[in-house]
Amino acid sequence: MDTLEELKTLLGQVSDLEAAAALLSWDQETHMPPAAASVRGLQVATVASLAHERFTTPRIEELLCGLEAQPAESGTVEEALVRVTRRDYDRATKIPTEFVEEKARAENEAHHAWLAARKNDDFRSFEPHLEKMFDLARRYADLVGFDDHPYDALLDDYEPGARAAEVKRIFAGLRDETLPLLQAIVAAGDATDYGVLTREFDVDRQRRFALEVAEDLGLKGEFSRLDISAHPFQTNFSRNDIRITTRFDAHYFPMSLFGTWHETGHGMYEHGVAAELARTPLSRGASLGVHESQSRMFENLIGRSRPFWQHYFPHFQAVFPEALEGIDAEMLYKAVNRVQPSLIRVEADEVTYNFHIMLRFELELAVLEGTLNVSELPEAWNAKMEQYLGVTPRSNAEGVLQDIHWSAGLIGYFPTYSLGNLLSVQLLEAAKAQDSAIEPGLRSGQYGPLLAWLQHHVHRHGRTLTPRELTERATGRSLSAEPYVRYLREKYQDIYALPQTALQP
Amino acid sequence: MDTLEELKTLLGQVSDLEAAAALLSWDQETHMPPAAASVRGLQVATVASLAHERFTTPRIEELLCGLEAQPAESGTVEEALVRVTRRDYDRATKIPTEFVEEKARAENEAHHAWLAARKNDDFRSFEPHLEKMFDLARRYADLVGFDDHPYDALLDDYEPGARAAEVKRIFAGLRDETLPLLQAIVAAGDATDYGVLTREFDVDRQRRFALEVAEDLGLKGEFSRLDISAHPFQTNFSRNDIRITTRFDAHYFPMSLFGTWHETGHGMYEHGVAAELARTPLSRGASLGVHESQSRMFENLIGRSRPFWQHYFPHFQAVFPEALEGIDAEMLYKAVNRVQPSLIRVEADEVTYNFHIMLRFELELAVLEGTLNVSELPEAWNAKMEQYLGVTPRSNAEGVLQDIHWSAGLIGYFPTYSLGNLLSVQLLEAAKAQDSAIEPGLRSGQYGPLLAWLQHHVHRHGRTLTPRELTERATGRSLSAEPYVRYLREKYQDIYALPQTALQP
16 A cells, blocks of 8 residues: 555544544434433543544654655645645644543533533532633643644634634724624614514424525535534534534524524535545535634525525415514514624624624633633623623523533634634625626525535635635635625615714724 | 453443444434445444454453453452453454454445345345355354354354254254144134234324333333334443334334334343443343343233233224224234234244244355355245245345345344244243232233343343353243243134144144
8 A cells, every 4th residue: 555545544544433423422412312421421532532542643654754755746635635634643643642531521521510500500510610621721732832822722723824813903803893883783773673583483394494495505415414402513424424403492483594504504515525535634624714604604694685585585484474474575684683782692693793702712812811710700701791792691601601612622712703704704705706696696596606606615625725725715815804894884784774974983 | 550440441442432333323224314325334344443453452362361360259240251351352353353344344335235136126236245245254254263063153143152053953843843833823814804904003103102112111211212214223322322213104003013112122131231331341132132032022922912902902092093993902912913924024923933034044054054055045045935934935125135134244143033032931931930020010011020020130131141141040941942832822822713733743
């Protein structure tokens, strides 16, 4: 077997173990009987740890050295495979197997502690676990190393090449430009009657409608399925085995509909990765930020657009004739774009969402820098909520305990949501400018042209391009808050009939 | 870490990998999108092969030698763990990893070829795969070794300690005693009107009724779930994570009901293994035969008994009032015990079932002994069907291609079904004799006393006892066809009102 083939064989085994670990986790969230939880935690930990062990075997180093001695041509899959595998290998070999196991066990315990703490609104019972998570994050950053800030080491896992200082700069501009818009919207009052949002929509029919649109968006049952979980997510075990989840509320249909289309965006990205990259480290999205650009594009730029509801409203009305009594497409469009400062990130609208992210980013930085203790997080959280959104959680359950991320050791992860929001608009602007069939397609539920553009400029590349390379090649420039801010201004000035002057910072 | 703890840690990792492989397979049969099949085959092969590799590491040999040098007291878990691990290790180390991988790949290909061949009634397209399966079986037998017959090496994987010669002897008695009974039943004609079996029973309500009874039989949703698959099976990923599957036919309710209770028996066995054996090689059923004794007890000895239907009929009627119009408990009891020589093993009744097994056992022996070619199997199959049951398949799809087993490399497996049938009656006789609360419980849907007896005498032991030890301790003698033959005579003489004289061989 030649060097490249042997490397691919070993990486294929690692990929298979990672798929097995992902399936164990998916099953845990969707179908597993409750009494199985404790053993399942051990199983996930073992399989993840063996994947790590298998990937960090010295043989990989030998094979990489052999391939690096005779570098493949730039732009080839082989060159990307060696480069990305080297990156992952160097990061992974800095992490001892014992640390990986300790982290997996601690995360499993923290996850269960978080579930109980959120249920009982009892931050103190979660606090030692959260201390442990930040402690593990600090140790992890030290193990992999960093130039400027330990946060960079964490962020780099989710957004390769991104730096805390750059995120700070982009977020500062975003904050300064969005705050006056938010204030103008709050001052303007309601744009329509929002009562339709809480009318009763049969959940079986919600499921049917959500899936019909998801299929129009490209997600076919041949290579995907939708299940129910407490927290919606996308995972996959190969590009033809996409699993998305959602949750249903008969009295709040936006949750399942926009949630399904959000995960559809993630799923279409993973399905669109070139088949030749399968079972290698190249066969997934370039970063969480690029991933989020796809989910947000489907959920918001398409799903919450006026053309979308002008097209789908008649069918939506046919599925829910009673619930939509007295409602037209325009009212629905305005209702699903209600802007309202609120406590819960996952329920936030396009204008306020990024403030939830900035808050978390700033708190993570402060704890890592040692200027804030974990025990002080609830108060610091609430103070920032008041500062940015003018609302204060009545409990930690709807404050600092609301997200699963920290209990899962995901520190440095939150900024990618906002980076994805920004990128979604930058990509869609570029796509429309480059292919004149895309805009008419969005008006008629014909997503083929847009999908083809995304497939060509984003999906197929997998991890062969960095987020920066991908962004610059697809849009002609690096990531900026400017297109997103412009998108928000145009959309919400119209919906809330705002005076032009109100929008300047 | 001391020697025993290190062994348990390594065995725990193997157990976790096996659970992951089992979940990949369960998902493949129940939920996986169709386009994922080819990559899934690779994933199952990789994880199964890594489990094998992990189990056959020389460190296990060192640890076993250390523990064997200072043997634990007989009857302790430690003694059983060392003994059973040694048995498995010696068998496994005789099989090279490459052979395991080749077998897994060939089985995956054979499985897909069998699906297509059965669908198209095209034995010739499956023949090379079946040749390969018998070839692998022969090579496997040579690798693990045997004293008398290569079949023993295969059988021993499923029924530790069993031998082909012993099975031949038991089957000969069973055949000679059952054939006159079957002939008398066929001569007697119908015992009742069987029309109820093909009336329409709503599948959602079938599911509900099947699960309600399964719960009475001890299978709680807390540690189990029921899904749909083309071929019903039980699998599990820990004793608190039991998965059973069934299939539904609106016009043949016995399939889902008795199928569910059959798998419930398997599931209760695995759930009942002592918790202290978890994540070790001791933590599953003693053999397939003992397993089948539990599933057949639930399906047939309980589910097809007169007391069962006398107890459940009113509820069954409440769930299906239209379908059961004009039917009473006695008619239903007789209908679900229809004896009818037929072509398909999984649809066979208690009297004819074992003939389907004897046929397969004899054909497997003949192919392994070289007295029959794989290409001659269809004709040999049909000839034996005519000889034993007086029926001839009209196609290979309902003949030699009907079972999944050979395509999955399961040669030497079939006899365990009949051994389980025999053991089920031998165990239930012993249970009733030892605890007088069991028989009244069976009349009133109170399965607690029987479950407690099974838990104590069968389930909790896992693999700490061999099938022979378990049988002798629980019933006071080794396995015999005599109780089963007596059970059949008493039950069917009554149902078919047979003259006493008709039953002698």
